[in-house]
Amino acid sequence: MPEARLAASGRDSVIGGISGWIMVGAILLGLAAALFLLNLSRLVPPAAWPALLAGADDLRAIMARDGLAPRFCAGLLGGGALGLASVVLQQVLRNPLAEPGTLGIFAGAKCAIAASIIWAPGLLSLGWDLPALAGGLGVAVFVLLFSARSGFAPATVTLVGLIASLVFGAFGTMLVLTHFDTLGDLYIWEAGSLIQNGWGSVLALGPKLGLVSLAIVLLMRPLSAMQIEGAERLGVRTSLVRGATMLAAVGLSALVASTVGLISFLGLAGAAIARGAGARRLSTRLIAAPLIAAGLLVLTDQALLALAGGIEIPAGITVMLVSVPLLLWMLQRTPVASSAPAAMSAPMRLQVGTAPAFIGLGSALIASFALATTLGPGPDGWQLAHGRLLAELSIWRLPRITAACCAGAMLAMAGSLLQRLTRNAMASPELLGISSGTALMLLVATLFLPGLDRSGTAALSCLACLAILGCVLRLSRRSAFAPDHLLLIGAGLGALLASLLSILLVIGDPRILRVIGWLSGSTYSVDAAEARAIVLATALALLLPLPLVRWIGLMSLGEPVGRSLGMPIAGARLAIVLVVAVLTGIATLFVGPLSFVGLMAPHLARRLGTRTALAEIYGSALVGAVLMVLADWAGRTIAFPWQIPAGLIATALGGAYFVMTAWKR
Template sequence: MADTVLAHRASRPFQPWMLAAGLVLPAAMLSLLSLAGTLPPALWTQALLAPDMSDIRQLLFYDSLLPRSAAAVLAGAALALAGAIFQQVLRNPLASPSTLGISAGAKLALALATLWAPGLFAFGSEWVALAGGAGALAIVFALSWRKGLSPLAVVLAGLVLALYCGALAAALVLFNEHYLLGLFIWGNGSLVQQGWSTVTRLAIQIAVVGGLLALMIRPLTVLSLEEAGAQSLGVSLHGTRLAALSLAVALSAFVVSGIGVFGFIGLIAPALARLSGARRLRDQLVWSPVIGAGLLWLTDQLVLRTGGIAGGILPTGAVTAVFGSPLLLWLLPRLRTAAAPPRSEAAPGSVSVGRPALIVGSLAILLALGLVLSLTLGRAPDGRWAIAGFAELSGLMPWRAPRALAALFAGGMLALAGCILQRLTRNPMASPEVLGVGAGAAFGLLLAIYTVSAANRELLLAASCAGAFAVLAVIVLLSRKTGFSADRVLLAGIALGALCDALVGAITASGDPHALLLLNWMTGSTYQVDGPQAVWAAGCAVVLIGLTALCVRWLDLMPLGDAPGQAVGLNLNRVRFILLGLSAVLTAAGTLVVGPLTFVGLMAPHLASRLGLRRALPQLAGAVLVGGLLMLVADWLGRMIAFPWQMPAGLIATLIGGPVLMWLLARK
């Protein structure tokens, strides 16, 4: 009998408590080491019961390290519990506060209220964050409603919304530099504490919401049934979903308002709980918070142990995003979706409208007029609008011409890269910004800046190209098995972009003097563009556009699928490699000038297609002209809107392009 029991125990699979112990015990040991390194254990009782205010070690022990560990445990548990609820209610294993845009919406709401409506905090910061998170979830549902709230559509809408909210938050930080460090560190999830007030408030909030969720375990379990089965058991599916989603949003908002944004904890912990054997909802709601608490606690302790490397202020939230993005990529192939890619609007089978040569010629004339107006129309030092004559132009050209030309050529290169990617992946939503190619280029550039003391422009371009090409290569590898399914390509790109952005955030949050310069560049600033840089951008654009023109035949065939290309003897692997390389170099060169977030690579090919330019060569030419015009106008608006202050051209293009991207997502 004993042998049978032992054999049964030995054959039992991995259990959730084993994983939880594997996270909590190392975190506790590291925490004890940190505490012992700050204060001798003999003084711990005194520091806990009656800390000596004159002893800095006891104050650090009681008011900083202990509440920091408690904040990590509470935040990790709350986000994990919220993620488990989202995944159960939406029947979506990728749903979490970060992938649904809820954390980003709460963060943006807090930033807006801090700068422009501080009176709202009289009711409590958690209510401001709750409004932002609820608004973000409502937008996500609106964007994915016509697609039946399918798992991929919901997550894709959430990630796109988070991307746009991040761009808006970057704009707020850029124009409030005196708040730069605080907003940047808080926005990336910092667990630094200066007392117990935040932790106490968060503990009460989590206890209340957790108690309400405990009362809903049975109705939440019934959510897995169909409508008729749930009604026969006396459960209102709509009411239960609304109540559960409201409580999950509240948990997310409480963490964001009290501590900051921690990426992907709500995704990782429930996934790990299920993988370790928690199959029933009751078990998932118990073990997900424990695993989430242990994971964030352990991550924070590792950050503390390596704090000297990053100046002691490395945001824990950015580090969790570094772990979470690979998990999102790993979970992505396990979602069911149609393998057949949708037909792109750029497909050559579409009927062209009008005469392509006439349309392209009109766009060229419009671009020339835009360039003339950009160089001549502006505001005088007293704020009045004025058109510069020939006499004034000689003095203004060295200031206006380099920026205008650099923005024009960078916009053309990003638009061309987006057109190539859309035709190559047969995905009308593909672009350097959405697929994370721009973020990869930014990460490559960041590494070059931080590792090479005097990096020249050629080295920066090579590093950016390497980062962009690496992202594209990973996307291709992850998407080939599904025939480049649109949703999978986009989610893979956004996950990689989030990973690169998290790495960039973790490095720049170290307090290095390069941080502000890098933030200006990431928002698309052309402030420091001079004549040689404009000439360099023009040279890159001319060469790369010429090389792309040689690939027109391939780009005509790629939207039709693999069969036509194979029928005419194309080596598809080599063709994809060349086209990906071209798009990577185009993205890197454009990104060096106007930053990684512009959405020009998404908008320009669509606008060219709307004008009737469907075949490869006309669409490529139209996209280049439209992209150049968009960035030229964005640069001019950036110089004029808030005169005498200036807004980055890339940021203006992002603020315009974000709603366009969401509109495209909302279409059937």
């Protein structure tokens, strides 16, 4: 009898689970279909719908038959494909947070398409599928190579994927900034617009997605067997299965990206809702996640059409705004398997000692300042400025070099404090979303509060940074500040910033070019007065850690140790958070949110042998200053006369550094 009751209970739970995800999918698709019919009735009265099939050729009939209807079908195909790709990626990597956006596949597709438009337009004669597939596949191989040594641990895969997204995203932004006339329209495509001008794209996309989906169905059995311990002894060729399924998932993502744009987090949302609605087995999730993701996308798109009042807002933006809160909820409810914080990395190999390290870093800062001030290309080639020419150039060069130096120092100090506060070597203002969130607030202030002066904007920046940092730490505390949770929270805030930026692009605000440059970490708009202000702010900021030095040192030992030694945990945490907020807020105000300095500088400072908390903080400041000065100089010279923002150069350098570190480890 107990066995019978258990079996009956199991059958009931399966039936309940199936009913759950079917119900969710049916509700989403039903609402989307109802809104589609509403939008259709606004174009063509229901009594005239038969005429659409008969080939009516008036303007409204054409808009309905060749615009609205294929748009609805494109949403179904694109959403379903992204849901299926996310399930496959999560299964093969054993990572519930894997999806094309977090693994950098979309960033690679964007870079490849942008490069093809500039240098190889002939490749696009057959469409964007091939470049998108090549770029996405290249980044996927990159992520797999650098995650293989860890056995594809979720934290490592997520970290490498996010680094790949930042690096390739920075490269793509460089291309757009230097070829804006050619690539300006990519921003609309990147936002994930479902606009269709006929059935051609849908009819071409459907069979391709069908073939790739069939390949996934054929791979389902070995893919399920991979989860069994010792699968290779049972005859499962795990490497071959992993490669084939990854190729299929990248193919689905690339096909959707080339047709409707980049719709990040949609697949993650579909897979998460499917699991929450009872789809536990792989075979069930392969049906449920595409169904739910397709419903989410078409429902969002049709709702925007019904409510936007004629303004075309890409569905990818709104889907992201819905999916990011879902991601944060997932991180709260379902901790990732590897939830231990990343240990603070000890100095490796190169250890020169504290005093020699500071002497060397000080000399490097002076040398980099001199290099950036005197050496650069001009109309007649490279030249070393001196005398009158140096005096004339210094008016333009010194303010931006000073701003880069000071901002790099403050971001590096903030990164060091965050890593000690969370005992997480991967914490930084950039990756935790603090810089992006602060930039989001400053972007809103720039566009909607234009009367604010520099001091008012600085105060708003620091307050926004404080609020966002408090939110990030609150959301991450349950998982003990696990690296994967912190990084994905940062990715979510970065996605929100990208969504707002895309909305502004759709609206067509003429100030967008200036905003894009600032968000990329540009220093070339800094004048002498602003340079003096940031020097003063940095001088004061260097004093902020001094009263907290004992608490900072104890914080890295953990709360139990600090409490036993009489440290007020809540007060210490609040004080450090306030200092980080001020440092990040001021630095972001001058150079934007995009760089790796806050993450990379503390690692380099520890490698040089800075042992105490205070030595690490100030050593990080020197490293950050040197890195940003060199990044600003490189951005000014490598593509002369074009100007590459220092933040993009720093992101590329930081990504390369962490790639090498991950490979060595």
